Amino acid sequence: MVLSRAGDFVPWLPWVVAGTTAVAVAGLFVAAFGVRRLAAVALVAGLFGSLAGPTAYALTPLSSAVQGTNPTAGPAGSGGFGGARQERPALPAGQSESGRIARPAGPDGGQVSTQLIEYLEANQGDAAWLVAVNSAQSASSIILSSGKAVIAMGGFTGSDPAMTVAKLTEYVSSGQLKYLLITSGNGPRGTDSSVTEWVKANGTLVDASAYGGTDSSGQALYKLG
Structure with missing residues (x-):
């Protein structure tokens, strides 16, 4: 029933599953009689x-790059927790798949540019963390792109x-920490406003x-200490 709701995703698979299940039940029934x-x-x-x-669901990530924010498996469709994998938008002309991955999600779904990550790496020094950001969803993408430790101030x-x-x-x-990245004018939703x-x-x-x-990116990077 679940497979039949997946639309065009391997449309023959539900019938194969139903057929092999019928064979299994019949085989066990006959085997029970000797x-x-x-x-x-x-x-x-x-x-x-x-x-x-x-298995068919588990293999779907092999055909699309994992962005690190909320990796899911299954046919393209509605996203969200427990939902199916979202269809990724087409790449702009001249942009490669590696270019898309190099721009990980930032606070509140914004984009952290490759240049910003390179700036943080060049100025991290002996700090334990590359930067502190709003959530783990933001931090995970930066970690995947840089290989550096990042603080998720507001949890997942x-x-x-x-x-x-x-x-x-x-x-x-x-x-241990030199930089903090927040959305301009706001702090992490779960963090006390006194922190901001x-x-x-x-x-x-x-x-x-x-x-x-640019100042219009909606992000603000602060140097601490």
Whole structure:
């Protein structure tokens, strides 16, 4: 039933699963009456019928690059938690697949440019973390692109009040963190507003032109300490 709702995704597979399941049930029924050599056939058919659907879904990521934000498997369709894999938009003319992956998602779904990541890497120094961002969804893409450790201040979705002024002050004073990236005018949804206020009062706003960005990008990079 699940496979039949997948539209054009391997349309013959539901019938194959139904057929092999019927063979498995019939084989077990006959084997129960003494023709035990059919038990092996029934077992193979049953395994195929059970695993064919999950295997087909599991193989779909091989045909599309994982973006790192919310990797899912299955046919293209509606996204979200527990949903099917979303159809990826067509690449602009002249942009390669590697170019798309090199622009990971940033805070609140924004885009972190390759230049910004290169700027952070060049200025990280001895800091333990490359940068602090809103959520793990934002951090994961930057981690995949740079291979560096990144702080997700608001947890997975940005709604966890994990970061405090005291904790941030400790990270900065010990030299473990030098940069923090937030959406302009806002902080992580789950973080106390005092954290954002502290960053703006004690940090230095990095001019977007320093990393090839613009003030209209909706992001603000602060240097701390």
